[in-house]
Amino acid sequence: KELVFSGMQPTGNLHLGNYLGAMIRWIELQKTMECIYCVVDMHAITVWQDPADLKRQIREVTAAYLAAGLDPKKSIIFNQSQVHQHAELAWIFNCVARIGWMNRMTQFKEKAGKDRENASLGLYAYPSLMAADILVYRATHVPVGEDQKQHLELTRDVAQKFNNDYAASIAENGYGDAFFPLTEPMIQGPATRVMSLRDGSKKMSKSDPSDYSRINLTDDADTIAQKVRKAKTDPEPLPSEAEGLKGRPEAENLVAIYAALTGTTPEDVLRDHGGSQFSGFKAALVDVAVTKLAPIAGEMRRLMADPGHIDAILVDGSDRARVIAAQTMDAVKDIVGFVRAR
Ligand code: AQP
Numbered sequence: 089k090e091l092v093f094s095g096m097q098p099t100g101n102l103h104l105g106n107y108l109g110a111m112i113r114w115i116e117l118q119k120t121m122e123c124i125y126c127v128v129d130m131h132a133i134t135v136w137q138d139p140a141d142l143k144r145q146i147r148e149v150t151a152a153y154l155a156a157g158l159d160p161k162k163s164i165i166f167n168q169s170q171v172h173q174h175a176e177l178a179w180i181f182n183c184v185a186r187i188g189w190m191n192r193m194t195q196f197k198e199k200a201g202k203d204r205e206n207a208s209l210g211l212y213a214y215p216s217l218m219a220a221d222i223l224v225y226r227a228t229h230v231p232v233g234e235d236q237k238q239h240l241e242l243t244r245d246v247a248q249k250f251n252n253d254y255a256a257s258i259a260e261n262g263y264g265d266a267f268f269p270l271t272e273p274m275i276q277g278p279a280t281r282v283m284s285l286r287d288g289s290k291k292m293s294k295s296d297p298s299d300y301s302r303i304n305l306t307d308d309a310d311t312i313a314q315k316v317r318k319a320k321t322d323p324e325p326l327p328s329e330a331e332g333l334k335g336r337p338e339a340e341n342l343v344a345i346y347a348a349l350t351g352t353t354p355e356d357v358l359r360d361h362g363g364s365q366f367s368g369f370k371a372a373l374v375d376v377a378v379t380k381l382a383p384i385a386g387e388m389r390r391l392m393a394d395p396g397h398i399d400a401i402l403v404d405g406s407d408r409a410r411v412i413a414a415q416t417m418d419a420v421k422d423i424v425g426f427v428r429a430r
Pocket of ligand 1 (some may be wrong): 095105109110224235279282296372
């Protein structure tokens with residue numbers, strides 16, 4: 089059975105990269121597929137989070153999901169820590185995954201920085217918990233940005249190794265020749281890797297110290313206009329064909345953002361704006377960004393005024409998620425050989 093799973097960390101302001109790289113697809117997918125969207129709070133604490141800030145950010149990310157168009161009647165929306173089976177399955181995956189696999193993860197290397205000895209054990213094991221997030225629902229499709237590709241490959245490796253290691257027990261327990269699916273990453277659209285507005289070689293990220301590097305989902309129209317106006321560019325006008333964007337990362341990024349915001353392609357954008365100076369193109373980009381994002385920011389503010397409503401959605405979502413996760417965990421315990429109450 090096909091099922092979609094994805095999530096975001098409540099580690100700060102969501103930005104245009106999170107929205108265009110992942111969320112915009114989530115909203116499309118919920119129209120045709122069964123979808124589970126998680127606020128991954130247990131991932132967030134792999135680096136220090138102030139408890140009061142974390143609480144607010146969990147509600148804020150949930151508000152962003154709802155404001156952007158996720159429908160809690162169609163999709164399951166919840167926060168990870170309320171479904172304990174994620175942590176339980178992650179432990180089993182810690183025993184399936186190999187240390188060598190974790191050592192190759194570029195996100196760990198980037199986030200741990202030079203002082204690797206001092207990074208949390210959780211940051212190191214992050215991909216194992218991510219595999220559990222996905223596989224506890226036996227999800228078949230995961231819509232994410234380009235930066236998550238390596239973690240999704242690891243998720244497939246974990247599923248494959250579990251299926252191989254426990255092949256005999258999987259068959260004995262009546263699950264055929266494979267228990268976990270090999271999940272397909274969905275990395276699609278013109279903006280799978282939105283770059284920083286200040287530096288076309290770095291991805292737009294929550295943790296960049298410069299707020300001018302990103303457009304936050306909560307930015308007002310003036311702030312968006314200022315950030316786009318200040319965005320780094322080169323002195324040439326826009327080319328008329330996508331080929332001409334090669335070697336011009338800042339131009340390529342702004343064109344990709346425009347295409348993703350308008351549901352078109354870079355080719356379409358250049359057909360209309362090829363030959364334009366950046367001053368003119370940036371003004372058009374501000375228009376489309378404000379049109380798309382201002383209603384989201386407004387709706388987020390409205391939702392944040394009633395935290396009780398947000399919490400109720402998370403409780404309802406986690407109750408529904410737990411039913412699926414509990415079935416998987418019971419099966420996994422039988423397969424692994426744990427004794428359990430029936
Ligand atoms: N720049 C980006 N372009 C496209 N997609 C992106 N995503 C993140 N940045 C970009 C996608 O957003 C989803 C959620 O990401 P996350 O919350 O797990 O955190 P992250 O990838 O660690 O996001 P940040 O903003 O880069 O946070 P920091 O600065 O803390 O590292 C994922 O699907 C991701 O691909």
